[in-house]
Amino acid sequence: MxxxxxxxxxxxxxxxxxxxxxxxxxxxxxxxxxxxxxxxxxxxxxxxxxxxxxxxxxxxxxxxxxxxxxxxxxxxxxxxxxxxxxxxxxxxxxxxxxxxxxxxxxxxxxxHHGTGSFFHISTEWYLLRESRIPVYLVRQDEWKSQSTVLAAVDLKNDSVEGKLMREQVMSAAADFAKTFNSRLHCCFCFELPEILIDLDVIDKVRYQDEVREKYLPQMQALAQEYHIDEQDLHVKFGNPQKCIASVATKSKTHTVVIGSMARSGIKGKLIGNTAEKLTAYLHTDMLIVAPV
Missing domain, CATH: 3.40.50.620 (HUPs)
Incomplete structure (x- = not known):
């Protein structure tokens, strides 16, 4: 057992x-x-x-x-x-x-207690970075009926580690959704270069269309592999943490599944990763998947 x-x-x-x-x-x-x-x-x-x-x-x-x-x-x-x-x-x-x-x-x-500050690093911070098994952070007492599972993936990272992490996140999310008889959603958030947009170096609408054209086939491939309805695929633009939290709220998510790619040292404290930053925005449970 x-x-x-x-x-x-x-x-x-x-x-x-x-x-x-x-x-x-x-x-x-x-x-x-x-x-x-x-x-x-x-x-x-x-x-x-x-x-x-x-x-x-x-x-x-x-x-x-x-x-x-x-x-x-x-x-x-x-x-x-x-x-x-x-x-x-x-x-x-x-x-x-x-x-x-x-x-x-x-x-x-x-x-969930928060991941601390620069001078006080919490238990969560270390577990999200160093645990080699999934960490489930709890915010809600019980799952609501007809709630969903949201897999948050990074399609920009095409390294071997990035691809493996996507597979782990999707597999964990699909397993979780099946276990709790929940609908599975998938979200990819792309942060726009706002400075270049403000300076009119690039056209925002055209840039978004190009991003969609580039990454939508990958989302559709994930949908086919993990049996996700196309209406449950979400490509969003903006701050990743805010976008994921927004999708989670609108899709009535009870658990967000996301990967944690750890950074170490001072750089890690300053930058963090999306999984850590997301804890400040979400009001749902989180399942954080560690790299193999």
Whole structure:
């Protein structure tokens, strides 16, 4: 049986990630492993001995573990395939990546908290870049009836990695749509060179027509391969994050599936990628597919 790894919610939050993981587990016939984290800067308390610090750590871990177990016990679904672990860890993403590297998980499920700022990089930021299995970011409690799955693809990247990523995104989106009996949409957003348009160097309408003519055959090929109605293909122009969010809203999407091509170092912090930036615009769940 495959498993789903869930990052437990904070005590001031509702158990949205756990609830969504239950729905995923039911559809995929998977078990659930919930991992909770806690950490306090106890070493800064000068009056504590090393032994006292360890005792307090264990008390905090035990309290957090009991709280999560109580949350699981309150679930309406059966809990026979749910296991719980609680760890003392400041850098959550390291523990999550270690867990994933030593076990067979289908998804990482986590509640969306934002990807931080330049000086504070969040757990999500690291997981979107470094996880080698899909990350499911949860915003909504439940899927609405007649909602759709939206695959957001980049047709501009014709490198080997780019083509492979498109295949992964489309395959994951098609599988997700089939599993949840949802209609599959596909979106490609092209960012226009607004400076050149403003300077009248290029004609906006003509440029858009040329882009459509170039990329529409690729969209139609995807539609044929993944059985997507042509009316559910979307070629949009403008800021990719805003365009994808707009299409998701209009098509009543419950989950946007997108790939994450990681950038590292300072450049990565400054530039990011579309998947990371999109989290600020979407009000739907996201399934972020990692490169193989």
């Amino acid at each position: 495959s498993k789903i790894l869930v990052i437990a919610h904070r005590e001031d939050e509702s158990p949205t990630a756990i609830n969504k993981a239950l729905q995923l587990a039911e559809r995929y016939c998977a078990g659930i492993h919930i991992v909770a984290f806690c950490h306090e800067e106890l070493e800064s308390v000068g009056s504590f001995t090393a032994e006292q610090v360890e005792q307090v750590k264990q008390q905090i871990v035990d309290k957090r573990h009991q709280w999560i177990q109580h949350q699981v016990a309150q679930l309406e679904h059966g809990t026979s395939n749910i296991t719980v672990d609680t760890q003392w860890e400041k850098e959550i993403y390291k523990a999550v990546l270690k867990e994933v590297s030593t076990n067979d998980y289908r998804f990482i499920v986590a509640q």
